Amino acid sequence: MALSYKARRRLAILILVLGLPIYIMLAVAIMVWLGRPPLVVEFFVYVLLGIIWAFPLKFVFKGVGQADPDADQPDQKLD
Numbered sequence: 001m002a003l004s005y006k007a008r009r010r011l012a013i014l015i016l017v018l019g020l021p022i023y024i025m026l027a028v029a030i031m032v033w034l035g036r037p038p039l040v041v042e043f044f045v046y047v048l049l050g051i052i053w054a055f056p057l058k059f060v061f062k063g064v065g066q067a068d069p070d071a072d073q074p075d076q077k078l079d
Contacts, residue, residue, distance in 0.1 A: 003060075005068050012064050015057060023053050 003011065027049045036042065054061070063069075 005063075005070055008060055009064050011060050015060065020053070 027046070031037075031042065031045065037045070
């Protein structure tokens with residue numbers, strides 16, 4: 001499934017604004033439910049969870065910061 005540039009951009013914003021805060025709350029809730037492990041273990045779990053969320057969503061964020069490839073290229077200035 002190939003998403004257009006605009007669809008990927010909108011989906012990336014939706015993920016960052018809604019999905020990531022929900023993921024953070026879920027991760028914290030699970031850590032609280034499991035009981036508080038030693039500080040070093042807790043730190044590494046949060047670091048791991050902070051990295052893992054991006055891998056399944058890499059296709060959405062890839063190239064979003066670049067110019068729209070589907071847009072018409074502006075005329076180049078001749079000096």
